[in-house]
Amino acid sequence: MKKQTKNTSAERIVYLENDETTDPIKVVHEFFSHSWLPNHLKMLKRWRNYAALESEGPKKCSPDYLVYNYELTIKLIEAAWLLQHHKLGRLDFDDKQESDIAKWYIKTERKKLRDYPENLSIREIVKPSSVLKKMFRIHTLDGYKKILNTWLHEALSRSFMEESLSKSEVITVYDQLVKLFEATWLISERIKDGN
Numbered sequence: 114m115k116k117q118t119k120n121t122s123a124e125r126i127v128y129l130e131n132d133e134t135t136d137p138i139k140v141v142h143e144f145f146s147h148s149w150l151p152n153h154l155k156m157l158k159r160w161r162n163y164a165a166l167e168s169e170g171p172k173k174c175s176p177d178y179l180v181y182n183y184e185l186t187i188k189l190i191e192a193a194w195l196l197q198h199h200k201l202g203r204l205d206f207d208d209k210q211e212s213d214i215a216k217w218y219i220k221t222e223r224k225k226l227r228d229y230p231e232n233l234s235i236r237e238i239v240k241p242s243s244v245l246k247k248m249f250r251i252h253t254l255d256g257y258k259k260i261l262n263t264w265l266h267e268a269l270s271r272s273f274m275e276e277s278l279s280k281s282e283v284i285t286v287y288d289q290l291v292k293l294f295e296a297t298w299l300i301s302e303r304i305k306d307g308n
Contacts, residue, residue, distance in 0.1 A: 189297060
């Protein structure tokens with residue numbers, strides 16, 4: 114009788130060190146120690162544009178800047194995969210039952226924090242770890258790595274290869290990464306503040 118083995122290649126952690134796999138929240142804090150949320154979002158948008166849109170002029174980012182941000186992003190995605198079943202940064206009330214309280218808290222928190230998510234729903238702001246769980250329903254960990262590897266190669270290429278990326282795939286992945294950056298920013302800030 115042949116023994117069946119589960120294919121776990123989609124779940125391999127490659128970029129994280131042992132201490133980071135043990136405590137993946139370190140990766141989240143490290144990600145935002147490199148830059149503030151708006152700068153990460155700006156970089157992501159620029160990277161998406163280089164990878165997915167044909168441009169007449171030269172690319173303004175250096176290759177080392179693109180590779181550096183690629184590796185930071187992959188590390189964040191691997192950490193998110195490890196953290197997806199943890200309820201980090203969650204507020205202590207149910208957003209469905211107490212919508213007014215949630216809106217008031219968000220308004221207060223928005224004033225307190227330097228940057229605040231613009232692309233998360235009220236429910237996702239109340240439970241930012243739900244974003245991590247949702248993103249891996251769309252693509253596997255390996256799927257995100259393959260797509261971002263393609264983005265990196267496209268962004269580094271001098272020519273544009275439109276057929277390698279579908280527009281809907283680019284939009285979907287970009288939207289998920291924006292939400293990931295915003296949700297992990299909230300988690301990081303709330304953990305620092307002891308929430």
